[in-house]
Amino acid sequence: MTPLADALFRPVRVGNAFEETVERLMRAIRLGAVGPGERLPAERELARRLGVSRVTLREAIRSLQDEGFVESRRGRYGGTFVTASVPVAPAGGHVPAGELLDAVTLRSVLETGAAECAAGRALGAVDRRDLLARLAECRDAAVDEYRRKDSRLHLAIAEATGSASLTAAVADVRMRVNELLDRIPLLPRNLAHSNEQHEVIVTRILAGDAEAARRAMAEHLDGTALLLRGFLT
Template sequence: MPLQDALFRPVRAGNAFEETVERLMQAIRLGVVGPGERLPAERDLATRLGVSRVTLREAIRSLQDAGYVESRRGRYGGTFVNSPLPVPAPDRRVDPAELADALTLRWAVETGAAECAAGRALGPVERRNLLSRLAECRDASVDSYRRKDSRLHLAIAEATGSASLTAAVADARTRVNALLDRIPLLPPNLAHSNEQHELIVTHIVAGDPEAARRAMAEHLDGTALLLRGFLS
């Protein structure tokens, strides 16, 4: 199988935008589409990835804003990989083992927290706190989004009633935030994250542990895709 076919295979539906960004970044970082070269035509690429052209355009626009590609018009136009590519500052380089360890820890403790929170009989104060943090995150500006996002995830951990689990989620979140600070904020991802947050909290409040765990796992997978795409 040609390498392009391997990289540009259909993405999964749950995190289509995030996985599309990851696939494009893999192709760029591995030199499958090198500096100065053109990405496959939009229609062809959307078909190969199994995503809508709207999703693909959002992904390309995000990489354009981050300095990885540029769009050119005209007969010989298209989306071209920039030359040279952005060079991460030395303090933004990440050890792959460190990234994998942080993501594994976060997945373990946060999916568990969502499941445990949904399995408890939450009181009115806990429910209000969850819904309040959800609203704050949904209404947050780009500049304050990560802080409000962290507060929502910690509120979910607090809803478990376990101080130890809450502390573990706080530690995991601190590590992941340090990694997230090294990649650009992508507005389509923030909108998708808010939709996923809504689903997670809905399942917790409804008392459905398995659904809450699944929703949290899918949410964390989306973040992991972006981190691996930009930092691996």
């Protein structure tokens, strides 16, 4: 393994282990640390380096295999190999790092603040029902409508703050982020994880725990930012 690959395959954090594993693998592929036709480190070794379970690693590799970035080969000289022709991006192209950073930073500031503010308010029955309804819609959404339902939930959280200006700002930044999200694949494991995080966020808001709601939203947004960086920069 090259020194670059050594640096890239460093331990990931716990909260978004799947998303960060995908980001690590994509960065290694994008930077040429593991080139077209070359084999990734053995599963046991790679899981150890990344500090993740082999189940998490397999889910990440399977997701990239489904999108055409890697392929599995059987036999004595088998393993997981980077495909000979790596896709440029599933539905788009390279995004300048500064442009991506600007969008995800603004989103983080606005939406973590919105979650904290919503949790700090004495929410009425209508707001509470709306949050739970949007949460259920997102959880039950088909893949092709997931991003729309996801947007509705995040906007419902902003609306629960009672600030029309904040809601408008969240809507604006969500439009920017959705344009970026449309360029990357929908990974089933990521969607399941997002729904788990949504449940935590809404539960914290309804319980009136402002600090926990903020932390939960920050962790959730970090997962999305990791995938955007992995696929687009």
